[in-house]
Amino acid sequence: MDFTLKIWRQKNSGEKGKFVNYKVGNVSSDSSFLEMLDVLNEELILKNEEPVAFDHDCREGICGCCSLYINGRPHGPDELITVCQLHMRKFKDGDSIVIEPWRARPFPVIKDLIVDRTAFDKILMEGGFVSVNTGNAPDAHAVPVPKQNADLAFDAAACIGCGACVAACKNASAMLFVSAKVSQFALLPQGRVEAKERVRAMVAKMDELGFGSCSNTGACEAECPKGISLTNIARINREFIKAGSA
Amino acid sequence: MTNFFTSSIGKKILMAGLGLFLIVFLLVHLGINLLLIIFESRDPFNIAAHFMGTNVLIKIFELVLFGGFLLHITYGLIVQMQNWIARPVSYAKTHPSQTSFFSKYMIHTAVIIGIFLVIHLFDFYLQAKIFGGVPEVVIDGKTYHDLGLLVFEKFKIGWVVIFYIFTFIFLGFHLLHGFQSAFQTFGLDHRTLTPVIKASGVIYSVVVVAGFILIPLVIYFGN
Structure with a gap:
């Protein structure tokens, strides 16, 4: 398969970037999107040109590193996948593909398609944990957890922090990410102890870092590779009201 | 609590609370306006308008209403x-993902409603x-403002009718998202209740907008 790629190139966070067009040919329809970019980069290196910088690590949809905005969609044209799980057969031969980095003030571009997502780590540092004394791990059945809550907490914990929600949101809001993190703890007895402080601190940090607010548009849920539900956003709103009125 | 409303x-x-308050106000407003086309005489409307304009409790609520509008607009901006x-x-x-369409245009519909x-x-x-x-x-020996005549x-002027109807449609778009979105903002999410709220939002928006559109139409095409 042959493609024309329109890729955002930017030397560093200080310099202005621009789109550059590249042709890439002989791409297997079974190769992943990242493998297709590898092919392009090998060609660029052979031509003594600067390869395109993009984030990637596990290449099996778990790490959340690969963060490309492909043809107007985070992680490209497929549901419930990350870019590494996107196959070139999802495109038509001869397609023109626009590749951009996540666009959000708290996610500045480091180079080309790589953005700095430290903002998410900063939010997690505010409350994405349970403060417990160290010691032996307790037995799994020592603290009873309703099955339904365990399942919902697990669903929320499926968030890989890739930032597709922020990228997809018209307001660059991090509400789906933060709500997933707040939910996974709020639903479990161990997390309830610090639920109020957690939601207050994480929301305050999210605001401070410059993420937008939630318009209940639902673009985040539609583009999330892990299917994190909008019900988590309702839950964080609930938790926030509870924390604020106490 | 100090940081609550700045977060x-x-x-x-x-905004959601004020929005719901304004949603209730719209129903009252529509109810009184409909008196104009339900009855042959303008008297019931004029009496109702007089009550709304003079009752002390309503006058206090009028201030709350203006405050509500101003806060909803200010916070929205x-x-x-x-x-x-x-x-x-x-x-x-960009790619139009499967999202609530009107939620993307709340500020645009808001500007039209604001004007x-x-x-x-x-x-x-x-x-x-x-x-x-x-x-x-004069109704039953008492003098009233004939607001009905106003x-x-x-609504005998064509372009006024068109302008009002045009705005009501955009008000409907604003309500279509605003109504159900307010409940999500309040954290209300329920397997059976949420679909009911969403459906109520659609019904409310259609009924209120249709009601408001009907009034200038009936007056313009009536005698």
């Missing part, structure tokens, strides 16, 4: 500005309260 979620909760600032560089290519609001206040409210010159009518005269 992103707090601001949205305030602040939230929108912050949202725009959150994405300084926009995407070159309408100013014109609407000049058309009726300020005429009665400040400018004077509203004709009077409405009839306004």
Whole structure:
């Protein structure tokens, strides 16, 4: 398969970037999107040109590193996948593909398609944990957890922090990410102890870092590779009201 | 509590609360206006309008209403500005994902409603309260402002009717998202209740907009 790629190139966070067009040919329809970019980069290196910088690590949809905005969609044209799980057969031969980095003030571009997502780590540092004394791990059945809550907490914990929600949101809001993190703890007895402080601190940090607010548009849920539900956003709103009125 | 209404979620909760308050107000407003086309005589409308304009309790609520409008608009603008600032560089290519369509255009529909609001206040409210010159009518020996006549005269003008109907449609778009979105902002999410709320939002929006559109149409095409 042959493609024309329109890729955002930017030397560093200080310099202005621009789109550059590249042709890439002989791409297997079974190769992943990242493998297709590898092919392009090998060609660029052979031509003594600067390869395109993009984030990637596990290449099996778990790490959340690969963060490309492909043809107007985070992680490209497929549901419930990350870019590494996107196959070139999802495109038509001869397609023109626009590749951009996540666009959000708290996610500045480091180079080309790589953005700095430290903002998410900063939010997690505010409350994405349970403060417990160290010691032996307790037995799994020592603290009873309703099955339904365990399942919902697990669903929320499926968030890989890739930032597709922020990228997809018209307001660059991090509400789906933060709500997933707040939910996974709020639903479990161990997390309830610090639920109020957690939601207050994480929301305050999210605001401070410059993420937008939630318009209940639902673009985040539609583009999330892990299917994190909008019900988590309702839950964080609930938790926030509870924390604020106490 | 001090930081509650300055936080992103707090601001949205305030906006949602005020929005629901305005949604209730619209129903009252529509109910009184419909008196104009339900009855042959303008008397019931004029008496109701007189009550709304003179009752002490309603007068207090009028202040709350103006405050509600101002806060909803102010907070809406602040939230929108912050949202725009959150994405300084926009995407070159966008894709219409499967999202609530009207939620993306709340600020646009809001601007149209805002402009309408100013014109609407000049058309009726300020005429009665400040400018004077509203004709009077005697009902059962008591003198009332004939606000009904004011409405009839306004809605005999074609472009006024078109402008009002145009705005009502955009008000409907605003309500379609606003109604159900307010409940999500309050954290209300329920397997059976949420679909009911969403359906109620659609029914409310359609009924209120149809009601408001009906009034100028009936007056314009009536005698």
